[in-house]
Amino acid sequence: MDQARSTISKFLNGEPHSYTRFNLTQNMEGDNSQVEMKLSSDMEEEVGGNGVGEHLNHNPTNKPYMTQRLRRSPKNLCFMAAATLLIFIIGYLIGYLVHRKKDFAPTAAASTVPFIDAAPVLQETGAAPLMNWDNVKSLLAQKLSAAKFEAVFSDLSSTNHRAGSPGDEVLWNKVFNKFIEYGMDPWIDRHYVKVQDPPVSGSNRFVFKGGLEERPDGFLSYSENGEVTGAVVYAHYGQDKDFMMLQNKNFNLSGRVVLLRAGRISFAEKVANAAKLNASAVLIYPDPTDYSIGDNTPLFGHVHMGSGDPYTPGFPSFNHTQFPPVQSSGLPKIVAQTITTAMATKILRQLQGQAAPGEWACYNKLGNDSDVITVEVNNVLAEKKIYNVFGVIKGLVDPDRYVVIGAQRDAWGPGFAASTVGTSILVELARSISDMVKNDEFKPRRSIVFASWSAGEYGSVGATEWLEGYVSSLSMKAFTYINLDGVVTGHKAFKVAGSPLMHNLIENTLNEVDSATKGASLYSRFSGGNWESNVLEPLKMDDAAYPFLAFSGISSVSFRFTSGSEDYSFFGTKLDTREKLNSVTGNQVPQLAITASRFAGHMALRLVHDHLLQMDLVKYSRLMRSQVSQINVKVKNILRMKPQVLPKALKVVWLASASGSYSRASQKLALDIQKSDLENIAKCRLLNDRIMSVERNFLSPYVSPKESPFRHILLGSGPHTLAALSNHLDFLWTDHPEADADLFRNQFALATWTIQGCANSLAGDIWSLEKDI
Template sequence: MDQARTTISKIFNGEPRSYTRFNLTQNMEGDNSQVEMKLSSDMDEEVEANGVGENMNQHNGPYYPSKLSQRSPRNICFIVIGILLLFISGYLIGYLSHGGKNNTKPVTCPDTVENIPLVADAPVFLDWSDIRALLKKKLTTSNIKNTLREFSSANHQAGTSGDEALANNIVEKFKALRMAPWTDEHYVKIEVPSSSNNRVLFRGNAVGSTEGFLAYSAARTAEGPALYAHYGRSEDFRRLEDLKVDVNGKVVLVRAGKIGFAEKVANAERLNASAVLIYPDLVDYKINYDTALFGHVHLGTGDPYTPGFPSFNHTQFPPARSSGLPNIPAQTITMRQATEIMKKMGGQDSRDWSDGLLRDVLYRLGDDGDVITVEVNNVLTEKKIHNVFGVIKGYVDADQYVVIGAQRDAWGSGYARSTVGTSLLVELAKTITNMIKNDGLKPKRSIVFASWSAGEFGHVGATEWLEGYLTSLNMKVVSYISLDGVVSGSESFKASASPLLYELIASTMKQVSSPIDETKSLHEHFSASNWENSIIEPMGLSDSIYTFQTFSGVPSFSFRFTSSSKLYPYGTFEDTEQNLDRYTSDKTVKLAKAAGEVAGLVTLRLVHDHLIRLNVAKYTNLIHKYVSQISSKVETLQGSGRLPNNLTVLWLLSAQGSYDRATSALVTAIRNSNLDDLEQCRIINNRIMRVEGNLLSPFVSPRESAFRHILLGSGEHTLAALLDHLNTIKEGLESANVDQFKNQFALATWTIQGCANALAGEVWDLDNQI
């Protein structure tokens, strides 16, 4: 009777709907109610990652998911009726039993609640400290060394037998681990050199051998006077304009480095250059004088002849061509070829561009007599490529997953470019499955391991997969982690990532020992006083995560141990095991283990915690920065009469405020939620996972403008483009268009507002203040 009364009282008196460790103490002064939370150590970190809970009490112990939180009003009614029926039945049985023989065995109740399991057969999840220790112990340098040896290959260019052999090896590895591997195949168009070699002539004479090449260059012959343009960046071409040097019709010579090959060619083509030659300079590279460079010049990613849609076999589409393909020829030349040309060039002194180290070269800008002919004979061909996948399925939210991937192909051996990453991919798969089988690891979410092909041609394999599943990925993929090029030196640690992941990256670096000085963590060894300034780099088009981040709206993370002084010779035949050992001072395997721990811990943290460790508040500062700059420039241009006074920035400020309020509301919701309730966590996680995808502009076609992220992408829809347009209006350039700016301004505003609305929750939670 007492137990029945207690149960009924709990139902009607509003006791929390599920088992909880929370002690709620309500302050009767209205909105300033206090919530005291006592959480496990894991939960403390989860809440802290979302901007909450810096001084929580810590309790270690296994977690049991609650199944008592699914009470609807209908279920409550059934419970009440059931209890009443049990009460009446018990009363009648007791009454009747007193009138008969009193020989029945008394029914005993358990003395304590410990005798009753909270949830039958509930999975017990390991503490985070145990998971971290297991990964460090099981991911060994000896295993990594053996796998590196197994996957090292002299030739595995995309679509070749060497590439396919590596793919088959990975499939067998995943099968042995019972990871249910699968592959998808694509028929993609890539460019390769023809039997007629590309040629470069200076003043009518052939200049050396042209073994290297740039895929997707325009295949034709062009001629014009030579013009030295430093690294071919936008600021370099602006300087030439300031010097009254005309780029029109010139063959532009630029150094490799600073930005990607495709961006250099696009910058030159925009100013009507006739061709582009790219060479490595000793100031940036430590390579042989005759080392050839390989790469591509597609200002985009994926197969440029299926822009915005996947190149699956038998898919029928009309002929298409990416707008990012250049219309001028582009070719790489060696340092020896560059020296032969540039030491004979005339023209004015390039001044501070004379910091190069080519022998006997004065680095002059060139004059009209320095005529160069560039002949490109690349051939477009169709290749079948395979992406390989394996999965470890989660125990709670199997439909949400972290993808960890690595490029498999390379020019030549590509040891640092692909072998290290592919080996770590396989070793992490082995290590995590071993932890599940032998140590009781039970990831809540799934982990997908992906081996991509045709990465050297612009992340073609990864992009085609994303295009094939674009509509669902940003609500299923929690994050993408890249293993491409994770070791290319030992002097510094660099990362590029979604701001949502910054705090998780920082905390992970504190948990991994430096391979250079094991008495320090990575954070202590490589970070200066300002962590973000010393570690985080801008995300560029050539970054392996750029498509995931800006095309698919998936929070992504890439990183590398690298050299501070010289660029590693990616895209050359000098990317070998021996060369990498020289760049790492023979610490390649140790650095690879540390890189594996970083990637593994970030992955496991994202699939282990109840709340996904993505800090939505980190975008607040970035949005504030852009809005402040735009607002200031608009006011200045209105004061000078270049913008009409009826253009108001209040909408943009209001959208920014909506995002701020939505972030604060989410933090409050997390504070006041029962984080032992898996369904409640899932609802919050869905709000968190919407952020990145909703920062993709819905007003542009992914086929026409692939990188739709308004903060990190590229195109007229971005906030950076708004600032650039304001500068063109200020300078009175012909490209300035006030009506177009007003349209871009409105669409960017509504993109931010839409993201804020999705983050805020359900429609009844929106303030609609805009």
């Protein structure tokens, strides 16, 4: 064989060239080996030596090359022919075996069409065998029972567990120990936050017309402190349309004290709306038509137009001493205070001035300059140490990709509906899913993180500080947040709010989950044939899921059982007890908690079970097209009717083009998914990462998270959003003092490129952008 190899070499290359010999010798000056290469034409040259460089002469006789090649012996030619035949036979056998192996190799499972709830294919993924989805649902249902919830309710109920209090500490230790009991390896996240509490000595107060003096027990955290005097004006719920109606009646609100009913919008929004019109103070009361809490029940809340610790905006409050003094732009500059129904009634009955609109249903008068009131707020700023508690069930394929399920743990008082029910569901889901993994061979592909937050009543402080502390990691790895706060407040209706990416999963879950009280699916009970109209609602800024979506770019969902059009009256009071919740749910709290657990659990399990994240990219295309269409109509009207306002060079076509790019990129991803083998773990991970990037890339990179923390251009809040662009066009149309054509053009350009950037990221590899989108 060696002779054959030598002969073939000579035939292909002429006379034998020098070969390379690797000689490994120990490097005496170090631990590494060195490679010594020697070139020679044959061993005789190396041994005898013909002088330096002599071995480079491969034709010492200086005869022509072809002459040497033609003078081969018959013996050599025979060896050459035999060797060639042998090589051909070996090559043929190798090719045959390889081809046969391909013929008998198992074919890859057909790819499922994205965003369609197809039955999962039972194939091994390598690290995690795929359990039948019906078995997963059945297992979860078996783990949840009313008896277990009754025990957890009893264990986690507390009359006083305000954030940072001894009662809060007792509760977080209980949650921590339960996570240990379930076989998790829990951890805590410690923060030092600044919050406003009512005065330790003294009180907040108001004096009406120099005679009526009251000292309310309730308060609004983050109000401006101080004493102001002004005439009272009644402004219904304090919505934009309410203030617009007062302006149409020629009310000048500058320096006035605004009296408002609680409800419809958050306390923070009410105060912000009043502050925009230069009001000096806001008083908020629970009207008997909205609240059945008695005449003397105090209200508690906060007025920060944002979330998290407002004294560390955009960054975590691990230690305040690291940062210079700073405040959130969402803190109000006017005083705000809650008062009881009885206190408000005394004021309303004495108001003079114009008659109120009939639909406002108040005490007939709106107030005039003689209705003078003095409001004094003396809240105290306190630093509190709070703890967030976490447990995790790790995935077996992509453990560094996870869904987060969270619940607020603190409350102003007993907080049974506000925090106890949600925390109990969190704990029961952790127990149930852990048991499925441990005893029933359920093996999630991705991880589930269970989070118990503190300081939720002060504006999702614990959750937001965690997001701020780990934003660079979470935005890349956490793909969904499921909020459990306030999930049971009635039983007549079911409401869901969430990212458009989640709508397909929400609808499927509504169809899958049966009500524990009626037996029918949630969809058939509450959708009325159109779940988007009767179940879906906007995600509000005071929802704990909102900062996950609008600040961190994590798809989020909140849901709740309600009493229909009526809000739960006992939020923000010390009357939020088990007895009060029983009264509005027909004593069905455990059964409703079971259904809520199934709804949250099904979404979480589906997201960690399937090969592909069940997220619908089409809904964002529709939302975007709708907003772009509104902007287009308004720009055209201004260019036609007021051409001097905007330059003719401004074209909406660029914004429409970016929106089209997103639509085409989402279609391209759907096509890539159809062509892909979802059993390929690496390929599936790449596809899921592209899906995860959508929400994150809708965060505007052109605004500061300190000044505009909710940077999502479609669902966020601030001048960078498409909604703000539309509103700015209204200002330009009406010659509003805040209208600024140059500012609008800048905002327009940045919003356009944010959408285009999201499309680019969604499309995949950078070399595919031009031809694909």
